[in-house]
Amino acid sequence: MPQHVEFRLPDVGEGLTEADIVEWLVSVGETITVNQNIVEIETAKSLVELPSPYAGVVTELLVGSGDTVEVGTPIIRIDTDGTGGPSGQGGGSGEVGATSSTAEPPAAVQSPEPEGSGDVLVGYGTSRAAATRRPRRQSSAGAPAGGAAGAARAGSTAPATEAVQAGVEVGADAAAEAAPSPEPPAPPAHAAAQAGEPAPASPAVDVRVLAKPPVRKLAKDLGIDLSRVPATGPGGIVTRADVLAAAERSAPEKLVKKADDDRPWLDGGTVSADGRQTRVPVRSVRARTADAMVASAFTAPHVTEFVTVDVTKSMRLVERLKSDPDFADVRVTPLLIAAKALTLAIRRHPMISASWDDETQEIVYKHYINLGIAAATPRGLVVPNIKDAHRLSMLELAQEIAELTATARAGKTQPAAMSDGTVTITNVGIFGIDTGTPILNPGESAILALGAISQRPWVHKGKVKPRWVTQLALSFDHRLVDGELGSRVLHDVAVIMEHPERGLVWG
Amino acid sequence: MITTDTTGAIPPVGETDDDLIQLLTPEGERVYHEAYTPRIEDLDRAALEGLYRDMVLVRRFDTEATSLQRHGELGLWPPCLGQEAAQIGSGRALARQDYAFPSYRELGVAWTRGVDLRKVLHQFRGEDHGGWDPAEHNFHLYTLVIGSHALHATGYAMGIQRDGDVGTGDPDRDRAVVAYFGDGATAQGDLNEALTFAAVNDSPVVFFCQNNHWAISEPTTRQSRVPLFHRGRGFGIPSVRVDGNDVLACYAVTTEALERARSGGGPTFVEAVTYRMGAHTTSDDPTRYRTKADEEVWRRRDPIDRLEVLLRAEGTGEEFFTALDAEADELGEDVRSYCRAIPVPPASRMFENVYATENALVSTEREWFTEYSEGFLTEEVAR
Numbered sequence: 001m002p003q004h005v006e007f008r009l010p011d012v013g014e015g016l017t018e019a020d021i022v023e024w025l026v027s028v029g030e031t032i033t034v035n036q037n038i039v040e041i042e043t044a045k046s047l048v049e050l051p052s053p054y055a056g057v058v059t060e061l062l063v064g065s066g067d068t069v070e071v072g073t074p075i076i077r078i079d080t081d082g083t084g085g086p087s088g089q090g091g092g093s094g095e096v097g098a099t100s101s102t103a104e105p106p107a108a109v110q111s112p113e114p115e116g117s118g119d120v121l122v123g124y125g126t127s128r129a130a131a132t133r134r135p136r137r138q139s140s141a142g143a144p145a146g147g148a149a150g151a152a153r154a155g156s157t158a159p160a161t162e163a164v165q166a167g168v169e170v171g172a173d174a175a176a177e178a179a180p181s182p183e184p185p186a187p188p189a190h191a192a193a194q195a196g197e198p199a200p201a202s203p204a205v206d207v208r209v210l211a212k213p214p215v216r217k218l219a220k221d222l223g224i225d226l227s228r229v230p231a232t233g234p235g236g237i238v239t240r241a242d243v244l245a246a247a248e249r250s251a252p253e254k255l256v257k258k259a260d261d262d263r264p265w266l267d268g269g270t271v272s273a274d275g276r277q278t279r280v281p282v283r284s285v286r287a288r289t290a291d292a293m294v295a296s297a298f299t300a301p302h303v304t305e306f307v308t309v310d311v312t313k314s315m316r317l318v319e320r321l322k323s324d325p326d327f328a329d330v331r332v333t334p335l336l337i338a339a340k341a342l343t344l345a346i347r348r349h350p351m352i353s354a355s356w357d358d359e360t361q362e363i364v365y366k367h368y369i370n371l372g373i374a375a376a377t378p379r380g381l382v383v384p385n386i387k388d389a390h391r392l393s394m395l396e397l398a399q400e401i402a403e404l405t406a407t408a409r410a411g412k413t414q415p416a417a418m419s420d421g422t423v424t425i426t427n428v429g430i431f432g433i434d435t436g437t438p439i440l441n442p443g444e445s446a447i448l449a450l451g452a453i454s455q456r457p458w459v460h461k462g463k464v465k466p467r468w469v470t471q472l473a474l475s476f477d478h479r480l481v482d483g484e485l486g487s488r489v490l491h492d493v494a495v496i497m498e499h500p501e502r503g504l505v506w507g
Numbered sequence: 508m509i510t511t512d513t514t515g516a517i518p519p520v521g522e523t524d525d526d527l528i529q530l531l532t533p534e535g536e537r538v539y540h541e542a543y544t545p546r547i548e549d550l551d552r553a554a555l556e557g558l559y560r561d562m563v564l565v566r567r568f569d570t571e572a573t574s575l576q577r578h579g580e581l582g583l584w585p586p587c588l589g590q591e592a593a594q595i596g597s598g599r600a601l602a603r604q605d606y607a608f609p610s611y612r613e614l615g616v617a618w619t620r621g622v623d624l625r626k627v628l629h630q631f632r633g634e635d636h637g638g639w640d641p642a643e644h645n646f647h648l649y650t651l652v653i654g655s656h657a658l659h660a661t662g663y664a665m666g667i668q669r670d671g672d673v674g675t676g677d678p679d680r681d682r683a684v685v686a687y688f689g690d691g692a693t694a695q696g697d698l699n700e701a702l703t704f705a706a707v708n709d710s711p712v713v714f715f716c717q718n719n720h721w722a723i724s725e726p727t728t729r730q731s732r733v734p735l736f737h738r739g740r741g742f743g744i745p746s747v748r749v750d751g752n753d754v755l756a757c758y759a760v761t762t763e764a765l766e767r768a769r770s771g772g773g774p775t776f777v778e779a780v781t782y783r784m785g786a787h788t789t790s791d792d793p794t795r796y797r798t799k800a801d802e803e804v805w806r807r808r809d810p811i812d813r814l815e816v817l818l819r820a821e822g823t824g825e826e827f828f829t830a831l832d833a834e835a836d837e838l839g840e841d842v843r844s845y846c847r848a849i850p851v852p853p854a855s856r857m858f859e860n861v862y863a864t865e866n867a868l869v870s871t872e873r874e875w876f877t878e879y880s881e882g883f884l885t886e887e888v889a890r
Contacts, residue, residue: 010579013790034843035574046792053578053843 003081005054006062006074012041012048019043020220021067021075030058038076041069044217056080211238222247234328285380296442300356300477304437305486309494310458311337312468317500321394330398334470335373335427337497338450339397342425343369343390344506345492352489353422355443356479363480372424372441373401375408382408383441385421429453435471445481448493449473472497526734527780528760529750533808535816546759552821558599558754559818560831562591562811565615567835568624571842572614572631576789580846581631587614589752589784592810593717595619596757597685597779600765604672604682606645608660610653612717613687620646625845632849637860648860653688654695657714660686661701664710664768673711674771683711683768685761691722693735702742702776709773713764714739716776717751719783724796739776751779752810782808854880 009019022040026032037049038058060077063069209226211219215238219226226238229246233239264271269280282290314337321332346353346369353366371389375382384407386392386400407413424447426438435451451471458467474490496503529538530547550558569587576584587594594615601607601619609616618624622639629638630649637648650656664684667673672682692698693716705712718735720727731738739746745767749760757779764775782805786793793802815828858873 008579010577011582012577014583035571045790046786047794048577048789048792050577051574053580 002059002079003056004059005056005078005080007038007050007053007076007078009041009069009071009073009075010050011071012050013043013045016043016045016071018068018070021063021065021069022047023065024061025049026052026058026076028058028060032056032058032078044213052076052078054078054080209238210236211243215240215243219243224250232331285377285382289381292442293439296440299358299442300440300445300479302437302440302475303478303481303483303486304473304475305483305490306435306471306473307490307494308469308471309498310460310467311453311470311497313500314497315453315468326395327398330395330402332398334429334453335425335450336394336398336401337500338427338448338472338493339371339373339389339401339425340394340503341493341496342423342448343371343392343397344496344503345489346423347390348492348506349485349489352446352476352481352485354445354480355422356445356477366422368422370420370422372418372421372444373404374424374426374441375405377408377411379411382413382418383421383424384408384413384417385424423447425450429470435473437473438475440475440477445477446486446489447475448490449475470497526748527750528747528756529753530755530759531750531753531813531817533752533813535813535820537817540756540759543756543759543763546762547755550755550758552818552823555814555818555821556823556827558595558758559811559814560834561595561599561615561618562754562814563831563835564838565591565595565618565624566811567839568618568842569614571839572628573785573789575628575843575846576631581628581789582633583631583788583790585612585788586783586785587612589805589810590717590719590781591615592754592814593715593751593757593779593781594687596754597687597715597761597777600758600761601645601685602678602682602765602769604645604679605685605765606647606660606663606682607685607687608647608656608663609649609687610656610689610692611649611651612689613649616687617644617646620644622646625842628842628846629849629852632846634849635852636857641860642863654692654698654701657686657688657692657698657701658704660684660712661705661708661710664705664712664774665708667711668708673769676770681711681769683713683765685713685715685765687715687717689722690716690718690720690727690730690735691725692716693738694722694730699742702739702744702774705774706742706744709771711768711771712774713761713768714744714774714776715761716778718778718780719751720781721783721787721793721797723787723791724793726797734778736776736778739778742776744774744776746776746778748778748780751781752805752808752813754810754814781810 011017012019019041020043022042024039026036026038032038032052032055034053034055035051038052040047040049042048056078058076059079061075062077063073063075069075210231210233211226216226218240219229219238222243224243224246226243229238229242231238232242264280265278266280269278271278311334314334317337318332318334321327321336350367351365353369355364355366357364368388369390370385370387372383372385375384384404386397386404389397389400392400404413404417407417421441421444423444424438424441426447427450428436428438429450429452432452436449438447438449440447449472451473453468453470455466456469457464458469459465460467472490472494474486474493476486476489492506496506528540528543530540530543531537566588572581572584573586573588575581590612594613595618598607598616598619607613607616607620614624614627617627617639622644626638627649629635639646639648641647647656647659650659661684667682667684672680675681686701688698698714701712702714704710705714716735718727722730727735734748736746736748745764747760747764749756751757760777760779764777767773767775782802784802784805818827855873855877858869858876861869
């Protein structure tokens, strides 16, 4: 008669809640011995093989490879009687895991050995007693009650504990005496003990990628190959943010899979009658962007100028700053250098920091630089600005950029952060684009586009050499900025990007 | 020979084994050592078989316990796999009246002190703070905090001095203490303070460092610029480095250190060079920081294999090994069934072993707690 037991996924670490099933090492119908490795699992901490607590025949694998399983979930069913009969209707799950205490087991499975000796402990320690609150006694009035309680304690509780212990002793003795074990013969125990394989297996883990276990788990969950994620953490560690950024880059848009699918392409949209178009109401960011662009494009006559510049020295500066302790907690990018360069250029040519007041027919010159950063967010284009950017050190500027872009990506940019800008930078280079003709943010008179930075053949000291080169584009409002002023500003930005030390002179 | 020379150039860790005391090679051949070979001359074949049995049974228990954690029956287990010789060799050198302070991996020492190893499981199943009566075995409870028990051991040793149980010449009276710790603990403040106090007080304590090469994932090479036993020298303590996988050398070196301590010669620092073949604990995955090749080197230096070769060469018959296999199997099965039935101790258990003698505050709290426990309607004792 089959005796079915289930093995529940234990907490192999300390306080883990789940694990991934990597690979089953046994299959249905296989006869297994106690401590034979049955499955390989991966937790947030480690990759381990689980040995079976039971000997018998595998009747069912309850979870599949690749499944993420909560601690305490039954993962395998084993017939400890060894006949391997079906586990279904007859041996319902009620019997599982508590066989020796139910009914009368047949003689063949009387062994108090693992098979059927109670529930598997799950997680930290065992709490056989339910964690329920017990009622207090109504009154602890004096001697009688206390005496009764004392008697109860002396008369039943303490002996009960002893009885349990005695039972254990007896059970253990019986186990020891039941010499001819009904178990299948154990594997050559001496050899096994000597080899003493520790449980953790040796997976082909690529140790060259440095990342903390939770980050590894995150990458796995998101389907991101860690070895392909650029690391920005100290010592080349891949951080959580790196993985999330990689996931964002690789995440496909929520578009339909089939062309003829009649579901809307975007949330909140409706599909046209012929099923070939999705219509989405214009709202919030998109509406504001549209208004601003129309207003800007058709009120301010745009002029755009371009310059191609060797930024090799700026790239070196970026590398140096990355390893500078002061900059340990911020991202250092070419955008930061460009932002600094732009503020320096504007301070040399403050007349460009101005706006056209149509109502009063005045030109308003701003004594400050509120530097806007165009940020692509899940909700659309947002251009928050850094107030008084001209007063910030390089480090402060980097911190402000980081905070502002993070806030924008989280969709939490406040209206105040987007008002009263004086100039904007748009970093089209991060999309691999050489350059473009940016449209002014309304109320501002200039916008700088930073193109992709790539190695190109460049004449350097009379020889053609591979150099880091980019294109800068500056659009300005020709109503108040003439070609000369716009050119000088763009030229100064280019000079600083090419020779960052120039910033010391002009700063 | 105790190496107390501090004038020579300091060799980097791992580059030279010149100063390593070894009496039994990994190939199972005896090595003659002028100072230490005489110390094992009284170990006859029965004694060697005893040491072998100790190591095999401890390893079997340890392997079973690791499996029990994977079965979900233990919350945690720190395997001592690979360190059996260091623990058995040193543990067997202790006299009955000596006292050992373990860290949390000293299963082999517990065995030599007569502790029922199954009791060690109580703590790792989360049922008990200890599991055995330290006074009964002169084997302290496991200490989980790294290195703190070195201070306890030193304090205990200073207590022995005040009891006058040092240097009397009476072999049944003179006592010593052994503190067991790992390579990682040598970087802890507590251990360094303990070394300071033990040295200036000439306390009867042996600092037994099992350098198992790993402080969890940090290799010894990144913990110290000098071999660890040189740290003992820095405190003016005679220090010796021994092959920790050679049970005979560990026995000989510890015997000498204990004799020095009991006779009033003060502390000794022993560095037993061994290797943690398993994980730091069952929560750790060593494949993240070391390779199979690293482990393979040390597998060939296994402490049990080399003694087996010696025993077979010196005439131990097959029947000894067969019988031991059967004994180990029986032990394994017994451990499994025992573990599943470990009882929850009464809550009042927590008031035991706090102080050596009755303490007013503890007594008051025990009385209060007992009254509180009895104030419930149901019979179940508060847990």
